[in-house]
Amino acid sequence: MGRTLRSLILILPFLLLISTSSHSQTIQKDDYNLDLTNKGRKIENILRLYISDSQYDNLKSTTGEKVNIRSRLLIINGDTIKPKDIGTRGQSTLMFRRKSLSISLKSNASFRHGDKTESLNKFSLLNLSMDKYYCRNSLAFEIMKRLGLFNLFYSFCELQINDRSEGIFMIMETPENWALRDKKSPLVLRRGYDHEIEKTKNNKKYDRNSYKKYLNDYNQLYRSLDKDTGEGLYTILSEYIDLENYMKWLAFNFFVHNGDYSDEVFFYVDAKTGKFKIIPWDYDDIFAIKPHEGAEKSKNTIGNKLIFSSEDLLDVKIANDPYLYSVYLKTLKELLNNMTIDVLRQAFENTYSELFPYYNENEIIINSQYDSFKNANLETLKSDLKTLFISLNGLRDSYLQGLEKQ
Numbered sequence: 571m572g573r574t575l576r577s578l579i580l581i582l583p584f585l586l587l588i589s590t591s592s593h594s595q596t597i598q599k600d601d602y603n604l605d606l607t608n609k610g611r612k613i614e615n616i617l618r619l620y621i622s623d624s625q626y627d628n629l630k631s632t633t634g635e636k637v638n639i640r641s642r643l644l645i646i647n648g649d650t651i652k653p654k655d656i657g658t659r660g661q662s663t664l665m666f667r668r669k670s671l672s673i674s675l676k677s678n679a680s681f682r683h684g685d686k687t688e689s690l691n692k693f694s695l696l697n698l699s700m701d702k703y704y705c706r707n708s709l710a711f712e713i714m715k716r717l718g719l720f721n722l723f724y725s726f727c728e729l730q731i732n733d734r735s736e737g738i739f740m741i742m743e744t745p746e747n748w749a750l751r752d753k754k755s756p757l758v759l760r761r762g763y764d765h766e767i768e769k770t771k772n773n774k775k776y777d778r779n780s781y782k783k784y785l786n787d788y789n790q791l792y793r794s795l796d797k798d799t800g801e802g803l804y805t806i807l808s809e810y811i812d813l814e815n816y817m818k819w820l821a822f823n824f825f826v827h828n829g830d831y832s833d834e835v836f837f838y839v840d841a842k843t844g845k846f847k848i849i850p851w852d853y854d855d856i857f858a859i860k861p862h863e864g865a866e867k868s869k870n871t872i873g874n875k876l877i878f879s880s881e882d883l884l885d886v887k888i889a890n891d892p893y894l895y896s897v898y899l900k901t902l903k904e905l906l907n908n909m910t911i912d913v914l915r916q917a918f919e920n921t922y923s924e925l926f927p928y929y930n931e932n933e934i935i936i937n938s939q940y941d942s943f944k945n946a947n948l949e950t951l952k953s954d955l956k957t958l959f960i961s962l963n964g965l966r967d968s969y970l971q972g973l974e975k976q
Contacts (some may be wrong), residue, residue, distance in 0.1 A: 602911060604959055606952050609923040613931075614682040615727035615741060617695070618645040619656075626732055629658070633665050646679040659694060666699040667940040668736055681741050683725035684920075692747055695729065696740040699941040701854035703951045704738050704928075705921050709958075710826060710853035712917035717908055719819060720850055722748050726924055728934055737937025738928045745849040746771040749838035757784040758838040758849075765792050765882060768833065784839050788846065795883055800893035811837075811846040814901065819848050820885060821902040824878045825909070825966070829858025832881035857958070876902060876969075903973045906966050914966075918959050925951065 620643040621629075629637055639656040654674040663670045671694070678689040698704045707724075714720035723743040729736040749758040756776040762768035767788065772781045791810040798806055807813055823831050836849040861868050861879040871880035872889035876899065880886050888894045929935050929948050938946035 602960065602963055604915065604918055604922075604956055606919065606922045606955060608926055609919075611923045611927055613728055613927045614684075614725055614924070615647055616730065617647075617727055617739075618643075618730045618733070620644070620732055623732075629669055629731075630667050632658075632669075636664065637669075639671075644675075647681070649679060651679050652676040660697075663697050663699055666697060668697040668699055668739075668937060670697045670739075671695040681723070681725055681727075683723065684924075686723070688723040688743065690723070690741075690743055690747075692744055694742040694744060695727075696742055697941075698738060698740055698854065702943050703946050703954050704740075704925060705951065705955065706856050707740060707853045708921040708924070709917055710822075710850075710856060712920055713826075713909065713913065714822060714850060716913050716917070717818070717822065717905065719822060721752075722849065726928060728928060728931075735931075735933045735937065737934055737940075738925070745836040745838070745851060749836070749849065753838060754841045755838040756780050756841065758836055759785075759788065760833070760836050761882075762833050763881065765884070784844075784846075787839075788837065791846070792883060795887045799891055803887075803891060804894060804897065808845075812840065812843065813897070815847045816884075817888065817898045817901040818905055819850055820877060820888065820898065821905045822850075824876055824902065825906065825962075825969070826853070826856040827858050827878060828853065829855040829860070829879075830862040831879060832862075832885070899973060899976070903970065906970050906973070909966060911963055914959060914962060918955050922951065922955055 619639075619641055621639055621641055625639055629639065637658045639658075641653050641656055644651050644653045644656075652675065654676050656671060656673050658664060658669045659672040660670045673693055673695055675691045678691045681688050681690060681693075696707070698707065701707055704726075708726070711720050711722075711724055722745065723741075725741050727739050727741050729739045745760075746758050749755040750771065750773050754775075755773060757770060757772045757780075759770040760768040767785070770785070787810045791807065794803070794806045794810070797803070804813065819835070822828075828834075831852075834850070834852040836851060837846045838849060839845070840847050859865075861881065863879065863881050868878075868880040871886055875889040875895065877885055877889045880889070888898050926948070929946070929951060935946055938944055
């Protein structure tokens with residue numbers, strides 16, 4: 571079963587290109603169609619930033635070097651807001667003309683996403699320049715939200731600089747602020763490669779000893795990986811982390827073929843249990859051909875297990891310990907059962923309806939010429955979404971059939 575299902579994910583990119591296969595035709599006959607029509611959605615958020623011409627030229631031309639911006643004026647959805655700090659963010663995205671930004675405000679600004687309104691004074695403005703047709707992050711977030719894996723506020727927006735459209739961006743609530751403000755977490759940290767702590771932010775309401783304890787707990791989590799095996803190891807690890815929550819995230823990453831994620835996650839301490847839980851982040855690299863470390867290295871490390879990446883030691887241990895892996899497979903099966911066709915359909919149709927008004931404005935969508943996928947238009951978006959929808963439903967059913975045979 572493991573070898574069969576693992577081989578399926580290796581041909582995923584090819585399946586995604588074959589929307590006219592016999593399986594795809596069967597799905598269409600069964601009415602597995604998407605309603606990709608104009609639902610009357612409007613552009614929900616517009617940010618107007620005014621800076622000097624020299625700053626603007628520098629912002630467009632710089633590659634790799636982070637830039638701080640002194641704004642003369644910032645207008646968010648019609649309200650003039652005084653910025654505290656504005657600067658470029660990210661690594662790979664800095665190589666593009668359209669830069670991602672990190673924005674802090676002196677007062678809250680209101681943002682809209684469907685029926686939801688959120689007030690934020692700190693947020694990321696993601697350029698989506700590597701996100702194919704600007705829909706990958708949204709699809710992942712929409713699905714994870716329905717599966718109870720994702721709670722951050724996000725929404726599409728148009729950014730204008732000096733009255734010139736810079737294209738489609740995504741407003742994203744920062745994981746740190748969400749964890750500290752909404753979850754009253756004592757500590758939130760970003761995991762880097764080799765499980766190094768990339769950055770931390772602690773809740774000022776907790777004393778320094780609490781901060782040290784939770785940092786130690788995170789380190790103990792990884793030090794415990796070789797202390798035991800089987801159910802004993804599961805018990806040890808569960809002292810530090812909500813393993814059900816982590817495995818559910820791991821299972822989702824497998825299903826969407828997430829190419830780079832060991833450093834794309836935040837850990838936060840659940841104030842009620844004192845255990846770490848995770849906050850997913852950055853899903854523009856899904857439906858990848860191979861994981862970030864390469865298919866051969868991954869196979870040599872974890873074999874044909876139904877885990878996509880072998881970058882992190884905790885993931886490797888879950889894959890290679892028979893007891894942990896059996897628990898993980900139950901989690902994967904439950905996640906796939908909950909990921910019904912209606913869940914996927916809602917995510918796909920919502921993403922299209924939200925993007926439609928932005929795509930419908932040529933001065934906005936023409937900015938795709940500066941991004942990885944330069945042929946963004948409504949027809950290519952429709953075609954991509956239909957192909958993905960058919961393929962994902964087929965793959966989900968194939969995985970479930972294999973898991974049922976265990």
